[in-house]
Amino acid sequence: MAANRHPESEPALPASESSLASVVGSNLAAAVSIAAQAGARIDDVNEVFFEVLTRIEEISTLNAILDLVESVFLRALFHELKHISHQVYYHDTDDASKVAHFQNACALVEEYAPQAKQLEVAVLISTSHQYHLSYVSSPKKDLLRRWHCCLRDLIARTPLGELLHHPAARLPRVRWRLRVGFFGIDKLQKFSSVYRDRMNVIQGLDSRRFETFLIVSAQYAASPPRDLAGADLLWGSVDHVVGCDVHDLRAVLTQVGELHLDVLVYPEIGMHPLTCLTAYARLAPVQVTTWGHSLTSGIPTVDYYFSSAWYEPTDAEANYSETLVQMRSLCTSYPDLSIKHRVRKGGADFTSTLEVLPPPPTKLVCCMQTSCKVNLHFLRRTMPRILDGAPDAVFLFMREHFASATRDAISEALAGQVLFLPTLLFGTFRTVIARSTILLDLHPFGGCNTALDSFLEGRIIVTLPGSELPGRFTQGFYRRMGVVDPIASTEDEYVDLAVRFLNDSKERRRVERLIEKRRSVLFNDQASVAEWEDTLLLVSRPWVTLMRRKGGDRAGEDKRACAGWLPRLEFRGCFGCVCTV
Structure with missing residues (x-):
């Protein structure tokens, strides 16, 4: 044809x-x-x-x-x-x-x-x-x-x-600072998981070595969205905020291309049409994505996928169309939202939600993740068995995007001992986690932000790691803390662990105390910021020559003082060579 x-x-x-x-x-x-x-x-x-x-x-x-x-x-x-x-x-x-x-x-x-x-x-x-x-x-x-x-x-x-091919996108260039753009349209403009995963990394980049651009919808060019926690800090930390008309693809491609970026970072590809459509174009010599949507983009003009060795399986490269970079840090400097940028509790949804939660001795099992993560086949194989072992348990799910037929199927599988809660304000959601006895990581597509929220509330989340990145975050966080008790290797063990932590309050409290003691290693991770800096400089080397300023870069001892900093990062670059930091 x-x-x-x-x-x-x-x-x-x-x-x-x-x-x-x-x-x-x-x-x-x-x-x-x-x-x-x-x-x-x-x-x-x-x-x-x-x-x-x-x-x-x-x-x-x-x-x-x-x-x-x-x-x-x-x-x-x-x-x-x-x-x-x-x-x-x-x-x-x-x-x-x-x-x-x-x-x-x-x-x-x-x-x-x-x-x-x-x-x-x-x-x-x-x-x-x-x-x-x-x-x-x-x-x-x-x-x-x-x-x-x-x-x-x-x-x-x-x-x-x-x-689709900006004429200057792959020309060598000489800079004082590396020009790095973050395509923030949609997910960096709201209190999303992507926003929380990336805000501290963007804010933390060394302004002596990086000239940063935050690309957002036109209405947020002058000021950030109202009531977006931490947005003033993010908007104020970058060198340039660039507003685009999201309804005009030609204008977006032209405007981003004319920024003459050295590296264009997509915090997610696949959650909004515009991220895919823009990523189809070669707008910078190096184009990077990471886990907003925790899977490969499949787009040939996206060069690198930034992830972490804490999460990825041994054969992870086979899952990506991009060159996979497995950082030795967590690859995210997640904010401690129990202290900083905490969204207030209160309001109608707070009161009404707490009123419907059954009081003790009922044991609340929190499964409140997006409906797409609920695999009915896995649910039917495991959760009724958990209920058999803990008959006083009630399972909590989100109501949004579940068809009534699907809600009925879940309710039938769990003998009616289930509550479907509406979409909640963040503070209310965190309170529900705090009121829960345990959380269940939904297999095979598990949680990331939900796991971190559970740790901030000192709660156990039982996990069965999947074979790809989306189902492996919780295991990675546990390993980083040195806590392995809630990690299952089979469906039977997943059921047994859930029943054990529901029924054995002494054992549950022991693990909760471990989480409370060690969770600080998961938050505000400066090693991740430092490794993002090093990796951005490394992947841009074939295209960008940076001139040295008098006095040199940030003192090496400062970076090495970051907890968990490791001196070497190796991966196979786009040109087949092994790159090392």
Whole structure:
């Protein structure tokens, strides 16, 4: 099939061009009527995937609306992607079937993209990030690489193709300071896990060696979002805050390219379409991502993935399309939110939530992570057995994004001893953790920030490490503290540990005291900041020559005073050589 260029069709970011009304066309009235009969109200001007896949619970209603999509290509594509993105299909479909459906979606894009019309291009752009694929327990590097290569090739055939390779992006340069940009649109503008993971690293970079750029939405260029804890410090710590029009992809690519960055860091790729679309372009000689979305990007223009040897398995390189850098630090300087930037408790949700929590002697088992992390098959194999061993336990889940059918399935598996809580303010969420007897790390996609929150509240989180990064953070944190008791190696041991810590208060308190005594090594880690500095300088060396200032760099003894600092970091660079710090 010949590759056609689309001279008139410059792809838009998710907006009216990929709306429900645009996609169903003359069938809009029928689609709205079908949704209304099922008790759902859909907004015809919003992006189609959001409206259909998050607002429609019933499978029959969903399929009836998808069948009204006028484009044969989009109709077929949506019927494949629903198995990964729709809340009911997602929890009912096993991982192998999800992978098969995603492969089918990739094949459709490969076949139809060269002749895609403007509307079809806009819809593909709006679905570029495929957020839910991260939570599928299966190797994802080849899947993501195939998907993103399709979409990147599609954009290359549009007028935006000329912006995918900035002319100065890979020219050698001489600097006084390394120019490092952090693409913060979306996740660094809210109190997200990504924001908490990265804020101290960005703030801590040595201003004598780094010229820093924080790239955000235009409305936050002059001042940070109100009520975002610590934002004044973050915005004030960087040299430049750059505001972009998030609805104009051409403007974003042009503006970021004109910054002439030496290193462009994406704190996450895959949680928002714009991170994928911008990462398709070569806007800096070195482009880096890390665990916002804790999996490989699969994008060929992303060069490095920064992680930590505390979390990664021995064969971790096989999971990444990027060059994997395994730091010897934690790779994050996570703030101690029990002391600094603590979001206040109180308010209506605080009072109402505490009122519904059953008092002792009921034992609260906190499983409050995003619904995508709940693997129903694992839940059914393990949690009823935990309940058998601790009959007075009540399991806590988040209500958001669980379809009623999925909530019913969880409740049935746990004999009704379950509470689904609404989305909570951070202070209330932390109070629920503090009131819990133990937490369960949801396998195979575990927690990161939730584990750190549990340690700050002095609570045990029982974990069964997965085979890839998302399921291994909690184990890494425990090992860094020198606490191994709550780490299971099998499902049976996971059940046994949970029952043991629920029933044996003396043993539970012993481990809680260990956590309280040793948790400080996990927070405000200056060794991570120092290692980020060293690694950024190292990966930029092929392109950037830094001139020495009189007096030299920061004194070596200062850096070596950081707890946990290690003098050598080795990884295989993009050019095949072994790089050492």
